[in-house]
Amino acid sequence: MSDEFHMTVSIPTDDEGYILLQCEHCGTFFKVTPFDIEDGGVLHIFCPSCGLTSENYVTEDVIELAMRMIKNKVNDMIYDAFKDLERHNKRNSIIKFKAGKRPKHETEDPIRSGIEALEIANFSCCRRSAKIKPLLKMTGAYCPFCGVKNYEIE
Template sequence: MSISVPTDDEGYVLLKCEHCGNFFKGTPDDLQDDGVLHVFCPSCGLISDSYITDDVLELAIKMATNYANDIIYDAFKNLERHNRMNSMIKFKVEKKPHHETEDPIRSGIEALEICTFPCCKRTAKIKSLLKMTGAYCPFCGVKNYEVE
């Protein structure tokens, strides 16, 4: 059985460094590219054996579930609105779906910003702080002091 890790709205998957616990994101295209032999943590520059830790996977699934629930809720809400005209069918959506708690790391993840590493011309989402202090390119490990 394979579990596909859900991507965010912009197509990035969440990764977590097993050395420093830093979160960052990359696109599956870049991460699975044959030209990329190792993935480096943009914060500490080390290579982790696995970036998809259990809590990342769990959180990613919760985020995807919450997102899907919202879509379904909105769709039913629409249906309900249309049904007001038609009294034959009573259709009521009670309340917003209960959201699985995504905390505590969610807020940190939301703050990640897309930047382009000039050395590899690939993008990753990293903490804005790292953009200022310089970040290791996740794809070649070179420290970039200016990332846009």
């Protein structure tokens, strides 16, 4: 049995191809494209509201789904180990061991793109776009790709 396992959590895009992110400092939601996140020219993602960078922009929905998936996988691994122990102890053993029923899995509902009240803002400094709150678009926002405060957002 391997000590490692890999899981993938799929984060969906909205109709325009943006994924939802959340700043761990101020809690602001915003959206950028997966292409922009994976681009080697973008060193950090800045929050359009507070202008800070974060180690993690994953939303609570993604974390909750990942935790459910991990819990289900770990419960399966523990049950399989107990089942193996049950099989090995059946043969001429003084100690009897019964694994019992397989644990019930928690539901792993797919993530929805959510929060549609964001508007596309074009940042001329980086020639990229992001979806931000309409209020930030009016008052000025930090560019998610370079961190420059931009007051004239298209």
